[in-house]
Amino acid sequence: MPDTIRSLSTTGLTPKSQIQRWSDALTDLCGRFDVDPLEGTSFDGRINYTLMSRLKLCQIEASQHRIAHTLARSRSTEHPYIKILFQTYGTSYFEQDGRHIEIGPGDCLAYDVSMPHTIVSPALTRHEVVIVPKELLQERGFRLDKMVACKLSARSGTGRIAHDVAHAAFDEATKLSPHSAVGVAESLIDLLLLPLREADAMFDRGGPEAIYIRAQAFIREHLRDPDLTIDQISAALGCTKRYLHMVFSDRGMTVSDYIWRARLQHCRQELETQSGKTITDVAFSWGFSSSSHFSRVFRKYFGVVPSAVHRAAAR
Structure with a gap:
């Protein structure tokens, strides 16, 4: 049977319950995070997600907020994932290991979820996310020990192709047989690796x-x-x-x-x-x-x- 699209929304909940619902949803997807609505009187968030073989494909919309995976949480929980985030609306500010990256529409952010990090979104944002188990990248020879968070362009080249396929994979996920889903997931991982390998090679050349x-x-x-x-x-x-x-x-x-x-x-x-x-x-x-x-x-x-x-x- 094809996998279904699962949906979650904070609409209609009390402010405290909204934060708890969002925190629980993030825990189910990729690990435990602290959630702060900043100065908002309420937090509005929606997640649609599905599984494709071992990948998690998500479409996320959220009002102003800050999420943090702290050093304390990184010691007490496992986050064995690499997250590939395609920003489609709004601006977010990412920080990890002293790196500060501004992400806007057309940008792609790839980072190790297991390392402490924060993401601040001062207003409404939307993004599409592929959550990849680290082992799938290691099987393909990608050097996770050298990986640092990097911003790539999804406006052209391999980044755009990877985003287009990830978007189509989400839309068609429920129509695929389990066998086809495995094949599409394998192809998607290879596509996602193309811009990551380009960035890795650029770093090695000392540019x-x-x-x-x-x-x-x-x-x-x-x-x-x-x-x-x-x-x-x-x-x-x-x-x-x-x-x-x-x-x-x-x-x-x-x-x-x-x-x-x-x-x-x-x-x-x-x-x-x-x-x-x-x-x-x-x-x-x-x-x-x-x-x-x-x-x-x-x-x-x-x-x-x-x-x-x-x-x-x-x-």
Whole structure:
């Protein structure tokens, strides 16, 4: 028998039940996550998903929210999946291991679900997702030990082909026999691997992706330094400031944007876990020099003021 399309919605539930329903749904799909509706009075989410052989194909729509797979959760649960996410509406902000990636319509994001990460969506978003067991990629010789989260284009080339086939596979999943479903799933995995292998090869050649990775590592090591500058970073990497600007610009941000976003992520983590520190102490320890500026950019990025996060942690 063909597999069915399963649907889930938070419509009609109380705000607390909406968050629990969404958390339970994510747990069933790929693991345990913390869910935060930001400043929304309610959370509206819908998931349609189906199985195709060992792949999970999903279409997801959600109002403003933040999900986080924390270090604590990564130690207590298993997330043996790679997620391939095709953004179709809205903008989301992904963070993992110091990497900050903005995702918009036409972008594809591939990442290891088992590693701690957060995704912030300040407004309504829609995306189509293929959840792939790691073993299926390992069987094809893909080196997961080297994999870092990467943004690819689904507007053209292999990325577009992979998205088109993933979309069609979801639409036709219920009409396939079990034997055909296995064949389509195998072909889809191979297609999904094409843009991933291209990105992997580009990294191995030491091009812009390698510079980007090295820049992130240097920034992480010096993130608390309020005097961290682009001059320092480019000098440490042995490249020009112009080239460094280009590398970050190609990923939709400036070097300064990346630094401030990384600092904000660390500040939020400390506010959530170290209630004994004041907001000013946390902000200044991560390179901010003005409490008012910190509060303003924190709210702009997360959709909530730092005092609200601090109060919630103290309860």
